[in-house]
Amino acid sequence: MCNCAKTVEESAKEKILAQLPEGSKGLSVELQGFAWLLGGSVSMKNKLNLHIEYEAPKKKGGFILKKQDMSMIGSYCMFCGEKYPEAA
């Protein structure tokens, strides 16, 4: 599996670091929207959040707003297009 997410994150950090005002410290750069999957090895896959909302009927009448979030994991790398291996 490719290592694009890590590479992109590291190169972004280098570029940002070079542009910070002198004396800055504690830089943290994190590429978000990725799922860390632990299998045979640690891998990162693109992840989108699926936000769901609906109104469920109450027993005594009326409706209550329900909210739910689900993770949708991509099948391909968004940087190089390589297909991710099937989850073991």
Ligand SMILES: [Zn+2]
């Ligand atoms: Zn890739």
